Amino acid sequence: MTRVPLRSPAIASQSLRAVAAAFGLALVILPAGAIAADGKALYESTCVACHGPTGKGAIPGVPDLATRLDKPDAELVNNVLNGFQTPGSPMAMPAKGGNPALTAEDAQAIIGYLRSGAGTPPPPSAANGAPASPPAAVLAPAPAGATSAGVAADSTAFARGAQAWADNCARCHAMRDPKSLPDEQWQVVVTHMRLRAGLDGAQADDILVFLKGSN
Amino acid sequence: MVVGKFLSPVGYFFQNLHPSWINKLASVPAGFGHGGAAPLTDVGVQLRGGRALADGHQLNYALYVANGPRLGLEGMEGLDLDVEGSSTNRDGERVWGGRVGWLPRPGLELGASLTRGDVVLDPGEMGIGMAEPTRAYRVEGVDVAWQASRAVSLRGEWIRQRVGDAPMSLAPDGATWRAWYVQGAYRFGADRWETVLRVGDSLSPHGESTFQQTALGLNYLFRPGTQLKLSWEINDSDNAEAEADRVLLQLAHGF
Numbered sequence: 163m164t165r166v167p168l169r170s171p172a173i174a175s176q177s178l179r180a181v182a183a184a185f186g187l188a189l190v191i192l193p194a195g196a197i198a199a200d201g202k203a204l205y206e207s208t209c210v211a212c213h214g215p216t217g218k219g220a221i222p223g224v225p226d227l228a229t230r231l232d233k234p235d236a237e238l239v240n241n242v243l244n245g246f247q248t249p250g251s252p253m254a255m256p257a258k259g260g261n262p263a264l265t266a267e268d269a270q271a272i273i274g275y276l277r278s279g280a281g282t283p284p285p286p287s288a289a290n291g292a293p294a295s296p297p298a299a300v301l302a303p304a305p306a307g308a309t310s311a312g313v314a315a316d317s318t319a320f321a322r323g324a325q326a327w328a329d330n331c332a333r334c335h336a337m338r339d340p341k342s343l344p345d346e347q348w349q350v351v352v353t354h355m356r357l358r359a360g361l362d363g364a365q366a367d368d369i370l371v372f373l374k375g376s377n
Numbered sequence: 378m379v380v381g382k383f384l385s386p387v388g389y390f391f392q393n394l395h396p397s398w399i400n401k402l403a404s405v406p407a408g409f410g411h412g413g414a415a416p417l418t419d420v421g422v423q424l425r426g427g428r429a430l431a432d433g434h435q436l437n438y439a440l441y442v443a444n445g446p447r448l449g450l451e452g453m454e455g456l457d458l459d460v461e462g463s464s465t466n467r468d469g470e471r472v473w474g475g476r477v478g479w480l481p482r483p484g485l486e487l488g489a490s491l492t493r494g495d496v497v498l499d500p501g502e503m504g505i506g507m508a509e510p511t512r513a514y515r516v517e518g519v520d521v522a523w524q525a526s527r528a529v530s531l532r533g534e535w536i537r538q539r540v541g542d543a544p545m546s547l548a549p550d551g552a553t554w555r556a557w558y559v560q561g562a563y564r565f566g567a568d569r570w571e572t573v574l575r576v577g578d579s580l581s582p583h584g585e586s587t588f589q590q591t592a593l594g595l596n597y598l599f600r601p602g603t604q605l606k607l608s609w610e611i612n613d614s615d616n617a618e619a620e621a622d623r624v625l626l627q628l629a630h631g632f
Contacts, residue, residue: 219527223568329483333522335399336601358393360427360437360478
């Protein structure tokens with residue numbers, strides 16, 4: 163068996179410091195569009211399955227986000243992190259959109275991305291003449307890896323599961339709230355629905371990851 | 378793999394949409410219930426699954442071998458098809474077939490169903506001492522479902538069962554059961570309310586199962602699996618029993 167030599171702790175520490183310094187520098191000099199791209203990537207990995215590419219909602223029970231962006235950033239971040247149910251809607255959004263890796267900085271980046279879209283209203287503080295929510299480029303620096311952890315979710319089973327859940331379940335019945343059942347019951351339901359909906363094994367596994375991650 | 382008694386994989390409505398908390402109206406479409414054109418349940422072996430294809434296409438399939446229906450008599454010569462599966466295969470014949478569904482993109486599904494096999498008339502007391510011949514049993518069906526937008530869903534299905542002629546039988550003439558429906562639904566009011574329009578037609582050897590139907594519905598969803606449904610059916614038939622219009626109120630709750 164080939165042994166891979168380990169780097170010394172000192173060298174590893176220097177490398178980490180260099181990466182951290184580069185990350186901090188990037189936060190200072192990157193244009194707003196570059197940071198907004200993180201918000202876009204996060205939105206497309208965590209939110210798009212239910213909210214759709216335009217934010218207007220991909221499935222019944224999900225409201226048009228354009229009608230929700232008149233709230234202050236702090237309230238929207240809180241809703242993203244803790245989950246939210248629009249009054250009168252049968253569907254509740256799970257905490258962190260069901261993505262356990264999502265941080266407060268990630269949520270802020272997503273909101274920044276949504277606000278950057280054409281036609282989305284500014285937060286009320288800006289309308290009142292007070293300072294608006296900070297532009298994405300001057301957001302408080304995220305802990306190293308915070309945003310990248312969220313973006314990394316793009317390639318995880320969670321994101322695929324969210325998409326498969328949105329694409330397949332509403333073919334026959336009204337969408338269920340992912341928080342409506344405990345994990346062990348979702349296990350039984352997905353096993354049954356794999357048979358009923360003609361899902362392949364990978365899709366069923368991904369949907370289960372999404373549903374458990376949303377609880 | 379499914380072994381035992383199962384919802385027939387032929388056609389779409391009964392295997393996927395008939396539970397009351399899924400069906401958007403308080404009644405099943407014309408010809409898709411008992412005595413209708415669509416097989417309901419069967420006993421045998423079934424293989425089901427799906428496959429994600431390139432470019433976002435998706436395929437699902439259900440193939441089966443089963444005991445098939447029981448063919449009996451209604452009156453002296455009228456054929457009666459019992460499409461409820463039984464563990465007792467009285468005629469000793471088997472049927473095979475299934476359904477294939479193709480999703481060229483999420484929200485649009487096109488399906489086709491087929492069954493082939495043989496049945497033997499069970500004439501009951503009228504046929505004591507007579508040997509009944511084997512006759513062909515055929516089912517064909519197509520279905521389509523389209524989630525046109527997050528508020529609008531459209532679907533339709535056509536299905537036909539046929540039993541062949543058997544000149545040496547007590548009931549020599551074959552029979553055909555055929556049904557179709559199209560349905561549209563619209564969600565509004567924060568997705569709590571839903572209106573439904575369904576138009577369908579059922580053809581059967583029996584008058585009480587031959588009718589045209591237009592159904593209107595208004596639903597209120599307390600939760601995704603709990604809804605109150607008010608339905609109004611307008612039925613048109615030469616048979617007085619099938620001609621009657623109905624108003625139905627149903628509270629449905631499912632998982």
